[in-house]
Amino acid sequence: GAGVSQSPRYKVAKRGQDVALRCDPISGHVSLFWYQQALGQGPEFLTYFQNEAQLDKSGLPSDRFFAERPEGSVSTLKIQRTQQEDSAVYLCASSLDRPPYEQYFGPGTRLTVT
Amino acid sequence: AQKITQTQPGMFVQEKEAVTLDCTYDTSDPSYGLFWYKQPSSGEMIFLIYQGSYDQQNATEGRYSLNFQKARKSANLVISASQLGDSAMYFCAMIPLSGAGSYQLTFGKGTKLSVIP
Numbered sequence: 119g120a121g122v123s124q125s126p127r128y129k130v131a132k133r134g135q136d137v138a139l140r141c142d143p144i145s146g147h148v149s150l151f152w153y154q155q156a157l158g159q160g161p162e163f164l165t166y167f168q169n170e171a172q173l174d175k176s177g178l179p180s181d182r183f184f185a186e187r188p189e190g191s192v193s194t195l196k197i198q199r200t201q202q203e204d205s206a207v208y209l210c211a212s213s214l215d216r217p218p219y220e221q222y223f224g225p226g227t228r229l230t231v232t
Numbered sequence: 233a234q235k236i237t238q239t240q241p242g243m244f245v246q247e248k249e250a251v252t253l254d255c256t257y258d259t260s261d262p263s264y265g266l267f268w269y270k271q272p273s274s275g276e277m278i279f280l281i282y283q284g285s286y287d288q289q290n291a292t293e294g295r296y297s298l299n300f301q302k303a304r305k306s307a308n309l310v311i312s313a314s315q316l317g318d319s320a321m322y323f324c325a326m327i328p329l330s331g332a333g334s335y336q337l338t339f340g341k342g343t344k345l346s347v348i349p
Contacts, residue, residue, distance in 0.1 A: 149335060160236075160323050160339030161277070174336070207275060213335075219265065219327055221337060223277035 120144065122224035124210050130230045131200045139195045139227045143212030150193050151221060152185055153209040161209050167193060168215065200231045234259045236324050236340035244346050245314045252299070253309040253343045255324030263329040266307040267337070268298065271321040280322075283307060284329070311345075319347045 123142045131137050143150050149168055153161035154177075163177040169190040178185070182201075187193040197204055207228050211221035235258040245251035257266065268280040283291045283298045291298045299308040307326075311318060325339045 151335070151337075153337075158341075160325075160341050161337070162339070163336045166335055209277065211277070211337075219329075219335060220267070220279055220282060222279065223269075225274065225276045228275070 122210055122212055122222055124208075124224040124227050126227060127225060128228050128230075130232060133200060133202060133231055135200055136196065136198045137200055137229065139197075139208050139210075139229070141193045141195070141210030141224060143191065143193070143210070144222055145191075146214075147212035147222075148215040149213045149219075149221075150187055151211045151213075152193070152195050153211065154179075155207040155209055155226070157206070164195070164208075197229075200229075202231050205229055205231045234261070234264075234326055234328065234338040236326055236338055238324055238340035238343050240343045241341075242344045242346065244348055245311075245318075247316060247347055247349050248313055250310060250312045251314055251345065253311070253322050253324075253345065255307045255309065255340060257305050257307060257324070257326050259305075259326065259328065261328040261331065265327045265329055266298070266300070267325045267327070268296070268307075268309045269323045269325060269339075270318075271323060271342070273320070277323070281309070314347045316347050316349060319345060321345075 152164040155161040166174040167187040182198045184196045207226040209226045211223045213221045266283045270278045297310045321342045325337045
């Protein structure tokens with residue numbers, strides 16, 4: 119079946135612009151996660167949805183970051199007034215809501231802020 | 233809080249040889265899961281293997297095995313019979329299986345494996 123898809127794959131934004139990153143999880147997966155992966159680092163947790171409910175947004179680095187999943191499937195990560203430090207790969211993952219809680223990742227969106 | 237440490241930034245292995253990638257972890261959670269993911273240059277994180285802290289036997293998946301030593305808090309990945317396609321970044325990660333945050337994966341910084349023909 120289809121895996122997790124993300125769009126766009128690459129995004130270049132000028133500092134100060136707003137961007138929106140899309141994630142289509144695997145059909146039927148209850149849980150959805152966003153991670154930020156800086157160059158040369160492992161992914162870091164940003165936020166978690168269970169269906170349409172955002173249960174944890176503790177990893178969002180600032181109030182410029184906003185995520186939503188209004189119908190419990192597709193999710194959008196929005197970054198307002200982008201800064202150079204926002205440059206990273208943004209990974210989306212989804213999982214069934216039972217152990218071992220394996221998360222299936224999408225290919226990521228590489229965001230470059232100039 | 234959880235922490236994953238991968239002390240090998242880069243590793244080289246001859247094709248068809250076995251290689252061990254190190255991972256140590258720190259957690260106060262009584263039960264947890266440990267994962268290894270592969271990230272090729274295309275960027276996608278590919279699940280390789282899972283070990284639950286309560287599992288008595290070490291996990292194996294094809295050419296991958298996880299050498300789990302609970303007392304030492306280590307979860308090393310062993311890849312047997314390396315292939316050129318194994319060249320990639322490898323990440324160790326853990327997840328608590330109870331309590332708050334029992335969904336967050338915590339990743340290490342990764343090890344870059346290069347397979348030499």
